[in-house]
Amino acid sequence: MGSIYMESLILAKSNLSYWLRQLRKEMALIGPLKGENNDIVFKTVENIHEIILDCPALIPSPKEFIFPQKEDMFRFSKDKVENLRNDKKRLIFGVRSCDISAIILFDRFYGEKFVDDYYMSRRNNTVFISIGCNNPDPTCFCIGLGSGPFLSLGFDIQFSDLGDRYLVEIGSTNGMDIVKKFIHLFSQPKKSDYDDQYEAMLSSQARFEKRINLENARQKILFEKVDDSFWEGVAKRCFECGGCVYECPLCTCFNVIDRKYSETEGIRIREWDTCMFRGFTKMAGNIWPADKKVMRTKRWYFHKLIYYPEQFGKFGCVGCGRCTITCPGRIDMATIAYRLKVGENERKAD
Amino acid sequence: MKERLTDLYLPSKAKVIDVVDMTSDVKLFKVMPEKTFKYKPGQFLMVSLWGEGEVPISIASTYGVREEIELCIKRVGPVTSAIHSLKSGDDIGIRGPFGNGFSVNRAKNRDILFVGGGIGIAPLRSLINEVLKNKKDFKKIELVYGSRTPSDILFMDDINLWQKKGVNVILTVDRKDRGWRGNAGIVTEHIGKSRVSFKNAHAFVCGPQVMINAVMRDLSSRGTPEGNIIMTLEAHMKCGVGKCGHCYADGKYICTDGPVFSYKEIKQFNLNGV
Amino acid sequence: MDKVPTICPYCGCGCGLYLHVEEGNIIGVSPIRHHPVNKGTLCVKGWNSFEFIQHPERLKYPLIKENDTFRKASWDEAIKYVANQLTDIKKKYSPDSIGVMSSAKCTNEENYLMMKFARAVIGTNNIDHCARLCHSSTVGGLAVAFGSGAMTNSINEIADAKVLFVIGSNTTEQHPMIGMHMLDAVDKGATLIVADPRRTQISEFAQIHLRQKCGTDVVLLNSMMNVIINEGLVDIPFIKRRTENFDAFERVVKKYPPEIAAKITGVPAQDIKKAARIYATEKRAMLFYSMGITQHITGVDNVRSCANLCMLTAHIGQPMTGLNPLRGQNNVQGACDMGALPDVYSGYQEVSEPSSRRKFERTWRRKLPSKPGLTLTEMFDSVLKGQMKAMYIMGENPVISDPDSSHVTEALKKLEFLVVQDIFMSDTAEFADVVLPAVSFAEKDGTFTNTERRVQKIRKAIRPMYGSMPDWRIISEISKEMGYDMGYRATHEIMEEIALLTPLYRGILHHRLDDNFGLQWPCSDPDNPGTPFLHRKKFAKGLGTFIPVDYIPPAENISKKFPFVLTTGRMYFHYHTGTMCRRTSTLEREYPECYAEINPEDADSLGIKHNSMIKVSSRRGTITVRAYVTDKVSKGTIFIPFHYKEEAVNLLTNPAVDPSAKIPEYKVCAVRIESV
The missing domain is CATH 2.40.30.10 (Translation factors)
Structure with a gap:
């Protein structure tokens, strides 16, 4: 967050860990590290040299740092209410471009009209350093949405790996703040550095396996009236796990729950919620407006494909491919967009 | 910044x-x-x-x-x-x-029909009292109000007062009891008794979803323009400010875009289905 | 923020997940992407498995009951009190007057300790756990047929199978991540056959759905085998080389031609034939079953029939080929492996077998009892008969989970001394004299064994909440107070002892479990990579044994007074007696109250509307629940989940048990329905 800013610098790879170490004195440093077995996950960085930058979009998305799965809102007692907004300074290093594209929309969603103070407090105190993807996953399709693999604006800081050095593009004042103090570690880029970045981007683009055209899917729904039996078929495979929503870097829904520690003390928390559950729209008096699974699965796709463009001029999907990984029923965005394109019958004939 | x-x-x-x-x-x-x-x-x-x-x-x-x-x-x-x-x-x-709340500006110099069911009378009460503040701005003012039983009728004192101020009130109950001499049956059975000019009237409807749906269809068939049939919707809500997503329905947030919608909008956004 | 890799505490799938920890708070959960079971997915319970851990209702300190109310006690006092009481009762009556219930929710190490505590410290074989209520028929049935009662294959083989025959398992709801592998197989072209009286989600993907009447599984399976034999689809070389007792078995099966079976099961003969042909002729055929097979008075017979079918067609002993009982609890496989059963030590070594008993006696330095103990269902009978005087229950809630609840509560009231160790105040704990606060999966180290025999590490993510203590420590402390110092400093030391005494687990040690997501037993030595599928080349017991099985109808039949069949089970959003899931806001919101699924035709004829309240009564009790009118259940049958203590369906269920496994018949009882 912060206002827009634009400047490019070069950081030698050998300077990276010194820079991060200095920054870590002022803020928590979080980055992609080895988890169980071959997994890579975002964690607090203990050893800077263990950061793994050559990784795909990680599960779960970095929205967990600005909109956590569970967040304490208030602590209340008999005569006091304490607002538990989190304003700890953090640097999240190694985020993917798709996630930055999502955060740009998050900023609009939570920042416009009514400002969500829990989100904004975290957001104002978090700097994201994203990295242009050199190595997209087979599930990735940001390329079809313009939300990756490299961004031209919207990031705090974007790294492009140029072999022995990074091209460091600074896109916000928050980003500049953490560079400014250590400007001696950086140098000015040459024209050839931009050429190398362009080359890296071309080579990354060539590696994408999926070409998903969501516009195609949107038009199909809007103008060709997709049969309800199509959505019935989708809903039939839904496991109601909520994974697509939990994983989605653009899903924003939450539930608010009170927990009592005693008669007068307790906390009010919020938790990720998902429209995939029938209880999501439940009303008092045993009324379940979305009791049928098909209403809920359809709603999710309509929100992302139809209403997001109406509201924000962008799809509610950045092509990170997480739902492809996490959907046990294989009814993720990429699959559905593909099935909308080819139609059910042709798919069966495959 | x-x-x-x-x-x-x-x-x-x-x-x-x-x-x-x-x-x-x-x-x-x-x-x-x-x-x-x-x-x-x-x-x-x-x-x-x-x-x-x-x-x-x-x-x-x-x-x-x-x-x-x-x-x-x-x-x-x-x-x-x-x-x-x-x-x-x-x-x-x-x-x-x-929420957006009701707006009565467009209803000026026209008949107003309020249709309420059960607890739905609460927001209508707020509106009726608002309208009665400037009663001369409007033509006929009528209320059709349905309750489960006679003892479930809410705001009877207000209703008496409204009647004194010239509001024509039609009460109906789902289930009669011994003392009840008035109407029985659902509100749509009694809307016809209203003397408002349906084609020009503004209607404000509030009550359970089933009732709202029936009243919308009924008024529409009597010629009330869909843009003049106004109602408040209910939904599961956790924030009230368009963030938590529970009341989101087909591109609209009931909490911030509503809860007051016209029949026209409801049809356009397919709101009552969700 | 740290992400601690661990294992989901709900079902037997054993999905890998991370607990997200920030400053001692658990703030989230995410799936492990490369885990062989869940591969980056989780079910709704997994995704929400963090919420109950730090719930304010967690038990915070030991409680001792005085004058019918609980008072706070120190650990010292509580441990001493329990130890003294147990010692006194043991002296006053006998070691066998004490019963121990271990827990399929606890780790292998804890189950092993509980079993050691019962046998070496108390000196009784009266130890059992809830596997009695779910898969005791599997353990017993398959031991005789194959020599090992566990899933023969691995979960990540499923997607490559050619035929999946799922009988009595609501897989996508009860083992969701196994369901996912099944759907993957179907997508790749596998044929799915589902036999289930209910129209479950998995059945909607089946090419053939056999809707047998509740309790007629033996007839269905026998008639499928009848078709296979008559049509010459039998694998003769396999039967000759690898099995025994075929002739006796064949004689019985001959009595079940599909036309007769159709009358009993309600499944058209054509469908039986079709299913039999598909299953028999394709290689890479996997058979799956779960509670629909085991929870009958013929549970063992049902399991034997499944085993017979596999042997008849040689569908065993290869990858993607075998017989796969899907275990319910996260560690029910482990609790059985650890010998939390009345007749065996860890690794199914029989207590009545002198050589194994001597081995344990030497290591534990105590004389051990040789007579098998009482099963869980028998323990309550024994209490009512006045023989059993005290019980020590760890992490189980028999008041809700056992059949005919009023019988159980009566027994608990009669006990002289009851210790309950749990994380929440359960309905069973209300009856206790002492309640000991234990910790959840997030607060301790140890191992769980999932349904595919994979022993996996769970890792401590936060310190024990409030004043609670890990179960293994509590057991050790009581044991020490009773004069037997177990002396373990950490759970890996317990695992070392397990490995020493248990051939199945010989090579399974904590430090080996960090890579490759654990090890699948049998694992014969510290270099052995584990066993992805069983019975390769020969059955665990040598030759596989065909066991002839005749049809026995359910214990309770419908009558004029009780004209409906009630079948019980789990539902997707809840789990067992609800101590964890019902304290999880999302799960509780989805299904906050008990319900009964009823067929539209039945609802019509009784004048029952969707969402209206109905009264369901059996010979043992009555509950009032909301009606869900759905064609998921067939005419004449209703289904009620057993998670709700407010309307506990086990007030209705029949406590009749399988004669050998002692598993109760949860799946069939006769009821009457009235609208309220």
């Missing part, structure tokens, strides 16, 4: 100054907020009880009539049950007012 932080979700304190038992499961709470605020008929408050939760409740009073705010609350779930156990002098939390 950093974004300004608000206390968007922090309820402000209000004191319960009176509790009136209205029926076996409905109570009227008169509350005095710490900070007074302006509100419109049809707007709602997020009413909060620490340890129990928050629920959206539409305001039953009218701004400028009295200082306190009146909330008519039916006991339906755990939070409303907890609110029902409050006594005068207790504290309650409120956030709001939220």
Whole structure:
């Protein structure tokens, strides 16, 4: 967050860990590290040299740092209410471009009209350093949405790996703040550095396996009236796990729950919620407006494909491919967009 | 530039100054907020009880009539049950007012028909009192109000007052009891008795979803333009400010884009299906 | 923020997940992407498995009951009190007057300790756990047929199978991540056959759905085998080389031609034939079953029939080929492996077998009892008969989970002394004299064994909440107070002892479990990579044994007074007696109250509307629940989940048990329905 800013610098790879170490004195440093077995996950960085930058979009998305799965809102007692907004300074290093594209929309969603103070407090105190993807996953399709693999604006800081050095593009004042103090570690880029970045981007683009055209899917729904039996078929495979929503870097829904520690003390928390559950729209008096699974699965796709463009001029999907990984029923965005394109019958004939 | 932080979700304190038992499961709470605020008929408050939760409740009073705010609350779930156990002098939390609220400007110089069912009379009461403030701006004013049983009729005192002020009131109940001499049956069976000019009238409808749907269709078939049939929708809500997503339906947030919609909008956005 | 890799505490799938920890708070959960079971997915319970851990209702300190109310006690006092009481009762009556219930929710190490505590410290074989209520028929049935009662294959083989025959398992709801592998197989072209009286989600993907009447599984399976034999689809070389007792078995099966079976099961003969042909002729055929097979008075017979079918067609002993009982609890496989059973030590070594008993006696330095103990269902009978005087229950809630609840509560009231160790105040704990606060999966180290025999590490993510203590420590402390110092400093030391005494687990040690997501037993030595599928080349017991099985109808038949069949089970959003899931807001919101699925035709004829309240009564009790009118259940049958203590369906269920496994018949009882 912060206002827009634009400047490019070069950081030698050998300077990276010194820079991060200095920054870590002022803020928590979080980055992609080895988890169980071959997994890579975002964690607090203990050893800077263990950061793994050559990784795909990680599960779960970095929205967990600005909109956590569970967040304490208030602590209340008999005569006091304490607002538990989190304003700890953090640097999240190694985020993917798709996630930055999502955060740009998050900023609009939570920042416009009514400002969500829990989100904004975290957001104002978090700097994201994203990295242009050199190595997209087979599930990735940001390329079809313009939300990756490299961004031209919207990031705090974007790294492009140029072999022995990074091209460091600074896109916000928050980003500049953490560079400014250590400007001696950086140098000015040459024209050839931009050429190398362009080359890296071309080579990354060539590696994408999926070409998903969501516009195609949107038009199909809007103008060709997709049969309800199509959505019935989708809903039939839904496991109601909520994974697509939990994983989605653009899903924003939450539930608010009170927990009592005693008669007068307790906390009010919020938790990720998902429209995939029938209880999501439940009303008092045993009324379940979305009791049928098909209403809920359809709603999710309509929100992302139809209403997001109406509201924000962008799809509610950045092509990170997480739902492809996490959907046990294989009814993720990429699959559905593909099935909308080819139609059910042709798919069966495959 | 950093974004300004608000206390968007922090309820402000209000004191319960009176509790009136209205029926076996409905109570009227008169509350005095710490900070007074302006509100419109049809707007709602997020009413909060620490340890129990928050629920959206539409305001039953009218701004400028009295200082306190009146909330008519039916006991339906755990939070409303907890609110029902409050006594005068207790504290309650409120956030709001939220929602677009009713607008009566377009209804000026026309007939107005209010159709209410059950607890749906609460937001209509706010609106009727608002309309009666400037009664001469409107032509005929009528109310059709349906309840489960005669003892479930809410705001009988207000209804008598409205009648005195020239509002034609048609009451009906689903189930008669021995003392009841009035109408029976659902509201749509009695809308026809109204003397408003349906083709030009503005209708304000509030009640359970099934009733709203039936009334919308009925009025539409009598020639009331779809843009003039106005109602408030209900939904599961956790924030009231378009963030939590629970009331989101086909591109619209009931809490911020509504809860007041016209039949035209409801059809256009397919709202009542969800 | 740290992400601690661990294993989901709900079902037997054993999905890998991370607990997200920030400053001692658990703030979230995410799936492990490369885990062989869940591969980056989780079910709704997994995704929400963090919420109950730090719930304010967790038990915070030991409680001792005085004058019918609980009072706070120190650990010292509580441990001493329990130790003294148990010692006194043991002296006053006998070691066998004490019963121990271990827990399929606890780790292998804890189950092993509980079993050691019962046998070496108390000196009784009266130890059992809830596997009695779910898969005791599997353990017993398959031991005789194959020599090992566990899933023969691995979960990540499923997607490559050619035929999946799922009988009595609501897989996508009860083992969701196994369901996912099944759907993957179907997508790749596998044929799915589902036999289930209910129209479950998995059945909607089946090419053939056999809707047998509740309790007629033996007939269905026998008639499928009848078709296979008659049509010459039998694998003769396999039967000759690898099995025994075929002739006796064949004689019985001959009595079940599909036309007769159709009358009993309600499944058309054509469908039986079709299913039999598909299953028999394709290689890479996997058979799956679960509670629909085991929870009958013929549970063992049902399991034997499944085993017969596999042997008849040689569908065993290869990858993607075998017989796969899907175990319910996260560690029910482990609790059985650890010998939390009345007749065996860890690794199914029989207590009545002198050589194994001597081995344990030497290591534990105590004389051990040789007579098998009482099963869980028998323990309550024994209490009512006045023989059993005290019980020590760890992490189980028999008041809700056992059939005919009023019988159980009566027994608990009669006990002289009851210790309950749990994380929440359960309905069973209400009856206790002492309640000991234990910790959840997030607060301790140890191992769980999932349904595919994979022993996996769970890792401590936060310190024990409030004043609670890990179960293994509590057991050790009581044991020490009773004069037997177990002396373990950490759970890996317990695992070392397990490995020493248990051939199946010989190579399974904590430090080996960090890579490759654990090890699948049998694992014969510290270099052995584990066993992805069983019975390769020969059955665990040598030759596989065909066991002839005749049809026995359910214990309770419908009558004029009780004209409906009630079948019980789990539902997707809840789990067992609900101590964890019902304290999880999302799960509780989805299904906050008990319900009964009823067929539209039945609802019509009784004048029952969707969402209206109905009264369901059996010979043992009555509950009032909401009606869900759905064609998921067939005419004449209703289904009620057993998670709800408010309307506990086990007030209705029949406590009749399988004669050998002692598993109760949860799946069939006769009821009457009235609208309220």
